[in-house]
Amino acid sequence: MDGESREVRPCNWPIEEIPHSDFVYRQVPPPDRIGQKPGKYPNAGHFSLKPDEKGLSVNWDKYVTLKSIFELISLRVNKKGNFTDYMGFKIFKFPVSLLKTFDKIADVEHDPDCRGNPAPHGTPNNRAHSLIMHEDDEEIRLKLSEYCRDNHSESYCDFIITTTLEDEIEEIRINGNSSFYHQCNWPAVNGED
Amino acid sequence: MITDTQTKKPVVKHITHVTKGDLSKIWEEDINQNKTKKAESLLSDNFDSNENSYFKTIPLKCNTLIRKYLHSDLKETVNVNVLSYSLDKLKEKFSLNHIYDEITHSHDLLDLQEDWDEQGALAIDKDVYQASIDFLLMYAKYLLAEKQILLEAPEINPTRSGTVDIFWSTDHARMLINIRRKGDEMVAYFYGDLKDDEEGVKGNVSAKKITKYLASWMESLGK
Numbered sequence: 408m409d410g411e412s413r414e415v416r417p418c419n420w421p422i423e424e425i426p427h428s429d430f431v432y433r434q435v436p437p438p439d440r441i442g443q444k445p446g447k448y449p450n451a452g453h454f455s456l457k458p459d460e461k462g463l464s465v466n467w468d469k470y471v472t473l474k475s476i477f478e479l480i481s482l483r484v485n486k487k488g489n490f491t492d493y494m495g496f497k498i499f500k501f502p503v504s505l506l507k508t509f510d511k512i513a514d515v516e517h518d519p520d521c522r523g524n525p526a527p528h529g530t531p532n533n534r535a536h537s538l539i540m541h542e543d544d545e546e547i548r549l550k551l552s553e554y555c556r557d558n559h560s561e562s563y564c565d566f567i568i569t570t571t572l573e574d575e576i577e578e579i580r581i582n583g584n585s586s587f588y589h590q591c592n593w594p595a596v597n598g599e600d
Numbered sequence: 601m602i603t604d605t606q607t608k609k610p611v612v613k614h615i616t617h618v619t620k621g622d623l624s625k626i627w628e629e630d631i632n633q634n635k636t637k638k639a640e641s642l643l644s645d646n647f648d649s650n651e652n653s654y655f656k657t658i659p660l661k662c663n664t665l666i667r668k669y670l671h672s673d674l675k676e677t678v679n680v681n682v683l684s685y686s687l688d689k690l691k692e693k694f695s696l697n698h699i700y701d702e703i704t705h706s707h708d709l710l711d712l713q714e715d716w717d718e719q720g721a722l723a724i725d726k727d728v729y730q731a732s733i734d735f736l737l738m739y740a741k742y743l744l745a746e747k748q749i750l751l752e753a754p755e756i757n758p759t760r761s762g763t764v765d766i767f768w769s770t771d772h773a774r775m776l777i778n779i780r781r782k783g784d785e786m787v788a789y790f791y792g793d794l795k796d797d798e799e800g801v802k803g804n805v806s807a808k809k810i811t812k813y814l815a816s817w818m819e820s821l822g823k
Binding site: 434436438453458485492 | 712714715716717718719720721722755757758759760761763765767769774776777778789790791800802
């Protein structure tokens with residue numbers, strides 16, 4: 408989900424300060440990528456905001472791995488009522504320290520997304536959810552896009568979706584809203600909470 | 601008017617059957633002849649429409665820069681019925697052929713339904729799309745006619761908010777223009793900079809008319 412306002416729900420996750428040394432991930436669907444393989448990167452339009460959004464959704468690496476990002480994508484239901492096709496997505500990461508150097512980016516804010524305990528089918532919780540707070544600004548959009556192009560080896564997260572992962576995803580999809588991602592017990596990647 | 605330096609008579613070429621190769625030759629000869637003569641006028645409607653696939657005359661008048669691009673484009677892309685266009689239209693079409701190609705490619709944007717990225721993106725607003733194409737062609741034609749500058753072909757991309765981005769990245773400069781509604785108006789929001797200079801240009805203008813300040817900056821996006 409991309410930063411629209413939400414009700415506060417029962418996980419009681421604290422909103423934390425994201426350190427400069429951390430990274431945030433952005434998931435990019437196929438229609439938003441331009442350039443030639445293997446150097447494809449998100450176009451500037453990918454970083455635009457919809458009218459109801461206050462920031463650009465990203466995932467803080469304190470609470471997610473690349474694998475869990477794909478699992479989260481796979482559990483979301485699109486507007487047609489189907490599970491999202493996660494296979495075409497690619498992940499790009501941004502250093503928080505870099506984002507905070509842009510004048511037009513006000514902040515990178517932790518914005519944990521709790522939909523319930525358990526969350527409803529199709530809308531899992533996401534403790535990693537964060538927002539890049541910017542106006543819908545052409546300069547920022549262009550620079551985020553070109554950062555991915557010019558620093559492709561650092562920004563692009565090369566992750567292979569194995570058949571094992573596909574099987575795991577199939578299983579958690581079948582289990583409805585009983586997955587880890589639908590609960591509120593969501594520790595940090597390094598095990599701390 | 602180009603004249604022969606000895607006779608002072610207008611120089612015209614009599615062409616028989618027009619083929620892709622012939623057209624290439626015409627332009628090639630034209631360039632060679634005009635190495636010592638200044639061509640200043642533009643091509644004009646001067647073919648005999650009664651003779652179907654025959655040109656009667658081709659006046660050797662057009663700006664050297666334009667002719668150069670016509671020549672290079674014609675060599676690769678002549679596959680249309682040239683007689684369905686006036687020569688002015690033909691010149692414009694082939695000069696901006698690379699931009700028309702990108703526009704054709706961008707028609708797919710209109711097929712994007714709501715949630716086309718499976719992340720909640722809005723469908724592309726048809727009026728915004730049309731305004732974006734009109735804007736691009738308006739500036740491309742203006743720069744060609746007034747400044748003899750041929751714009752590079754931009755990328756035309758959708759945005760998640762249902763608007764349209766026009767984006768150039770050349771060896772020297774980059775520019776992003778977003779066309780969107782503001783009230784009842786179509787507005788072009790832009791940011792551009794030269795790659796060796798951090799100072800950029802930024803602002804917004806009406807998408808319906810040429811703003812000379814923006815057009816002047818867009819000269820950096822020429823071929």
